Amino acid sequence: MKLLIVDDDPLVCQSLRLLLGKEEDFEVIGAARNGEEAVAFCRRESPDIVLMDIQMPVMDGIESTKIIKHEQPSVHILMLTTFKDEKNIRLALQAGAEGYLLKSSSIDKMAAQIRALMSGMMVLHPDVLKTIIEPERKMIEGLTKRELDIVECVAQGLSNKEIGEQLALSDGTVRNMLTVILDKLELRDRTQLAIYYWQRHEA
Template sequence: MKVLIVDDDPLICKSLSLTLRKEPDIQVAGIAQGGRQAMEFCEENLPDLVLMDIRMPEMDGLQAARLLKKQYPGLRVVMLTTFQDKPNIEMALKAGAEGYLLKTERIGSIADKLRALECGAAVMDSKVLRTLTSPQVRSLELLTPREKDVLGLVTQGLSNREIAGQLFLSEGTVRNILSVIMNKLQVKNRTQLSLAVMGIMDVEQ
């Protein structure tokens, strides 16, 4: 997995780079100090994932995430920031970010979070989940037993084909069920769906 680190703090970049370089399956493709540099880097050497701060000079992480996802839909973007307010979280998700981590996260655990993202899991700090789902929590009681079965497999990172195989359904039926679930829980994609479920579970515990 090739990762581009984007942050205007040299110490953060150095710490992340040193830690991630120790992982045999992760390659630090480069370091950019702002959104504009990240755009330029991706034009020449597209990484698999961008780990990016929000507040940066010239072009912030939210704008960069929006432009990068538009230009490279397959590129994964994870925000790594100090901000855990709801507006920033929601704007990051709307921009297409697949994950949102806080800089208070232990740096050594970030590699595990990035691997989880590669496997299809949602990547979200627990504090961010509480911010995102509070005070109003969407209840899973809205779902039928079959919808809960499908949702459970989605949160495990299974594809529609894999879910269909496990539940003895057609892929078309799985897609239809997923559409109904997303409508009930008011989310737009699989990442937001997984994050919503994680937030509900976190609040209910």
Template sequence: MRILIVDDDPLVCRSLQVLLGREPDIAIIATAADGAAAVEVCRSEQPDAVLMDIRMPGMDGIRAASRIKRDWPHIKIMMLTTFRDRPSIDEALQAGADGYMLKSAQTPHLARQLRAMLAGASVLDRQVLEQLLPRRAPPPPPDMLTPRELEIMRLIAEGCSNREIAAALYIGEGTVRNALTVILDKLELRDRTQLAIRYWRERS
């Protein structure tokens, strides 16, 4: 996967470039120091994903994410930041971010989450999920979801893609997609992110 790193701290950019660059399937194609530069790199290089800080001088990560998603919706965006407050999380998700991770994440975990995001999963750091779960929600009635649907729900909440779920459960990707549609309908949820939030809320 071709990754653009965006952070106003040169040391952070360099560290991520070196550490993630060791992953055999990750290529760091460029770094940028602010959102405006990130937009220009996306225009010229069309990366698969952007790993971007939130607070930067000039155009910040929120505005850059909104601009990138507007012009190139296929580019995945993961916010990588120290901020885990609810307003920052909400703004990032509303801007179209596909993932939100904290800078405290270990490199192997970050690489796994990037892969999951590229495969279509919505990726949220566990501490970020905790900010989105102010109250414990009542669990679904025992008979609402089948054991297989509960297992698919768990795997989705853990960041697995449809392909990974299909491989883990020895079923087809089409079966996973159909099951996800049924689960979302039963629980009256909109998407995978809400499903992950519901799953972790029940276990908080």
């Protein structure tokens, strides 16, 4: 898969390019110093994954994510930053980012999360999950309590098997209930479901 690294720190770009480039299934096709360069690069090259920093000069990662996802919805964007405050996390997800990792993540973990994102999963650093998931439950209209349990598990990035283990349900039951939930909410997939959940849980 083709990766673009976006960060205003040349050392970060160089390190990520070197380390991620060692993965057999990754090809780092470029680096950008700010959001404006990232938008231009995506228009030219259409990478599979963009590793996007948040705070950069000229154009930040949030704004460039909005533009890239609007113009090229098939480009996956993974925020890679030092910031784990709730505001930045929510803004990034609302802009269209499908993942949010911290730069403190190990390269092995980062590579695994990139692959998970490409397979259709939303990926979040554990510290980010703690920040964003509120302790109180907010009911979603039209869903039962059990269905809400499943939605919350999806929002935490759990697989169907993990959801089944946590809620004492079979894999088939989880799949069937997810189909019903997506139909009720008129959503396409579990990534949209996770985003829908977080958008409704804004502070």
